[in-house]
Amino acid sequence: MNSPADTSRVTSAKIVIAGGFGVGKTTLVGSVSEITPLTTEAIMTSASEGVDDNNLVPDKATTTVAMDFGRITIDQDLILYLFGTPGQTRFWFMWDELVRGAIGAIVLVDTRRLADCFSVIDFFEHRKLPYLVAVNCFDGKQMHDLQDIRDALQVSQDVPLMYTDARNRESTKQVLIKLVEYVLSMRRTRTVGVG
Amino acid sequence: MVLGGDEPTGSLVRPYAVTRGRTRPQLEIALEALVETTARGRAGQFLGGREQKVIVDLCGGRLQSLAEIAARMEVPLGVARVLVADMAADGLLAVHEPTGFSDDPGADESVGTELLERVLSGLRRL
Ligand SMILES: Nc1nc2c(ncn2[C@@H]2O[C@H](COP(=O)(O)OP(=O)(O)OP(=O)(O)O)[C@@H](O)[C@H]2O)c(=O)[nH]1
Numbered sequence: 236m237n238s239p240a241d242t243s244r245v246t247s248a249k250i251v252i253a254g255g256f257g258v259g260k261t262t263l264v265g266s267v268s269e270i271t272p273l274t275t276e277a278i279m280t281s282a283s284e285g286v287d288d289n290n291l292v293p294d295k296a297t298t299t300v301a302m303d304f305g306r307i308t309i310d311q312d313l314i315l316y317l318f319g320t321p322g323q324t325r326f327w328f329m330w331d332e333l334v335r336g337a338i339g340a341i342v343l344v345d346t347r348r349l350a351d352c353f354s355v356i357d358f359f360e361h362r363k364l365p366y367l368v369a370v371n372c373f374d375g376k377q378m379h380d381l382q383d384i385r386d387a388l389q390v391s392q393d394v395p396l397m398y399t400d401a402r403n404r405e406s407t408k409q410v411l412i413k414l415v416e417y418v419l420s421m422r423r424t425r426t427v428g429v430g
Numbered sequence: 431m432v433l434g435g436d437e438p439t440g441s442l443v444r445p446y447a448v449t450r451g452r453t454r455p456q457l458e459i460a461l462e463a464l465v466e467t468t469a470r471g472r473a474g475q476f477l478g479g480r481e482q483k484v485i486v487d488l489c490g491g492r493l494q495s496l497a498e499i500a501a502r503m504e505v506p507l508g509v510a511r512v513l514v515a516d517m518a519a520d521g522l523l524a525v526h527e528p529t530g531f532s533d534d535p536g537a538d539e540s541v542g543t544e545l546l547e548r549v550l551s552g553l554r555r556l
Pocket residue numbers: 254255256257258259260261262263319321322371372373374375399400401402
């Protein structure tokens with residue numbers, strides 16, 4: 236056991252919450268976070284490449300991307316962060332940093348606008364980041380057959396797909412648990428496959 | 431907010447003014463890396479400027495990630511990263527890197543698996 240003063244083993248992990256504009260990402264983060272979701276901004280300057288350490292940054296075109304995040308203290312030496320992606324997927328520069336080292340991602344979808352998450356799913360598949368799909372029930376009803384949604388999204392049978400209510404803490408908790416279980420099961424399969 | 435919000439512009443610092451225009455930190459620090467004030471940082475006399483004092487206070491209690499520091503100081507992530515990297519280089523802060531879960535074939539999987547199991551049981555306890 237660590238004494239409270241020994242923080243040498245302190246570490247953190249993160250899960251990415253992605254999906255189209257207005258699909259409930261911030262709501263989901265807020266439903267389980269121990270802090271009110273915070274927002275941070277990243278600025279990309281087209282001039283940032285090759286800028287000398289001591290030079291002032293010249294006034295070049297800049298893009299600001301906001302993302303929000305929440306925090307869950309798992310243990311005194313392990314903290315889990317949930318990062319909501321920027322609503323617009325054109326800001327890929329931020330996504331690279333968001334997914335680097337992540338446990339996996341939750342793709343939130345709204346059945347009224349399924350296509351909004353296509354580019355997100357493509358991105359995670361390309362980056363080989365494990366993800367699950369959570370269908371946010373805006374109408375309060377589970378109106379669609381999950382298999383129909385799976386077919387429409389063209390995700391494989393292995394990818395977990397479930398209903399959720401982003402406003403509900405217990406529901407969000409189940410989605411997070413499902414994702415981590417899925418990542419663990421993928422690791423076990425791979426280890427068995429190699430051995 | 432950490433600092434008084436009485437500045438007429440509403441903005442705490444002009445981005446990049448505090449970092450003298452540098453955009454590249456001395457260290458790559460992850461968004462979720464945890465930052466902790468060291469004894470040297472707490473001592474106070476080695477601090478250079480208002481931003482350093484704010485960060486030392488912020489990270490003197492419970493640990494804060496780089497993202498939290500940026501959000502609470504209301505500065506862009508890149509600015510926070512440069513400030514934290516400089517202070518870490520001066521021994522004022524300790525930076526605890528996250529456990530990445532990259533699927534590099536060479537990565538030590540057992541470390542990640544143990545951590546995932548801890549995350550899982552932590553989530554179940556919520
Ligand atoms: N009825 C219902 N409303 C929801 C649900 N989840 C989110 N909302 C509402 O939908 C709106 C958008 O939710 P946000 O959490 O802000 O969505 P977001 O994905 O963060 O949006 P952007 O960051 O702008 O892309 C808010 O008004 C929420 O209150 C849900 O499960 N059911």
